[in-house]
Amino acid sequence: MNIREASVALAKRRGRAMIVAGGTMVHGLAARGLLGNIKTLIDLQNLGLSYVKSDPKGFRIGAMTTFDEVLNYKPVSKDIAYGALIDAVNLPPAQIRNMATLGGSVCSSTPFFDVPIALMALDADVRAKTIRAEQQAAC
Structure with a gap:
């Protein structure tokens, strides 16, 4: 599956499908009966969206990059300018850090993930x- 195919699958199943990044929220949502009519989970694991890359303006971090991958990328973890992001991804326990993704934390509206606030600060x-289309927005 590629990004376009994932987008098409989501559009075809409007209201009945959910994108899964690291999957850390799925069980909690299901246990609370908050998945509604969701019949299909669309897994983004193999779309090549897990990366941290340096560029002249700073860093590019893929949506599927786990919190742990950010912590282990030395140019980010050793740079005090990225302290808010490092603190945000280091807060959850190891089990969550190994699965939770930056994209998932931004899109899930989970109040205990501080990643969106860290991205705004940066x-x-x-x-x-x-x-x-592809859209770009400032945090």
């Missing part, structure tokens, strides 16, 4: 793709 940009 004046980060977030990109999102749909079937029709």
